[in-house]
Amino acid sequence: MIFTTKAEYGVRLLIELGRQEGTGPVALKSIAEAEDLPLAYLERIVALLKKQGLVEATRGAHGGYRLARPASEITMDEAILALEGTIAPMDCFFDDAEGRVMCSHLTDKGEGCGTKLLWTRVQGAVHGALQRTTLAELVSFGVPAAPALIDIAPAREPAVATAP
């Protein structure tokens, strides 16, 4: 598994906030109930998003959380980074927050490890997929449709189940 439930719950939370954009702050409790997630755990997760500046909080009665920016300006790249920390395919990787990457044991014996090429490609692919997906997209995706079989397509046609 690539991501933990932190990412899953955190993104679900963001989607819920995005869905209620414009209305006042949304209490965690209501989200926890709506999505059937443990409240106490959600508290710790939303703290990660807040630290990263993706959501803002209002304390006290009638308080809650709201998106710090419009959903269309929040990329999953940022969200996952906040939730999971750096997304490196291997622990020897520092990511440059860009396509570029560094490997700690690169000069093991003068020769760079051949695996580096592989991990770099994978990381680039993941990074790209996350960067190309905005919260707004996910929010608008939360409609019935007839799923069970879905398609990737980041910028293609809606594409209803392509199953034969």
Place this chain on the structure above:
Amino acid sequence: MIFTTKAEYGVRLLIELGRQEGTGPVALKSIAEAEDLPLAYLERIVALLKKQGLVEATRGAHGGYRLARPASEITMDEAILALEGTIAPMDCFFDDAEGRVMCSHLTDKGEGCGTKLLWTRVQGAVHGALQRTTLAELVSFGVPAAPALIDIAPAREPAVATAP
């Protein structure tokens, strides 16, 4: 971290076997020493590759392992699958070994989880990156160059650092 050391060691092992393609079987011990990896652990890792049919073994003195197919016909897709098991971004995912994917709790309340779109894209990206990389590529990559800063580019130009 996406992958564990199983993938790292396993791929390193495959690269080493690929490098010595044509010669007789290579003993694990020599690989363990060359790559500085724990032999006992490598044994368990190579067993995964053998079960998947990627390598073949010869037992007894002067025995060892060799690739079951030419390096150019082994994709990292298969290798990682053998080493890490299915590569799903989330535990609710069955992968179809294709772009298509199923989510176990898809009809939570009639609406598919919005996160599904995201995880599907990520999985597709990883899958694609792995599928596009062959062992032969990695083998031929194991040369000096002047790394520390490398680029993704599966089929683009060399592209030196594009930083402003």
Place this chain on the structure above:
DNA sequence: GGTTATCCAACCGATCGGGTAGGATATCTC
């Protein structure tokens, strides 16, 4: 002042990653 909410720290069980230990089996060489 009570209720509602965000904050914050400590704790906890279970799983898993990353090994090790020890031996059984097969094959080559002498």
Place this chain on the structure above:
DNA sequence: GAGATATCCTACCCGATCGGTTGGATAACC
């Protein structure tokens, strides 16, 4: 046949992390 050399195979171990829970402090509204 006796070693030596390898692959095989099972069982154990330990530390870290995941996925929470408990309990409370603080802040804002009524």
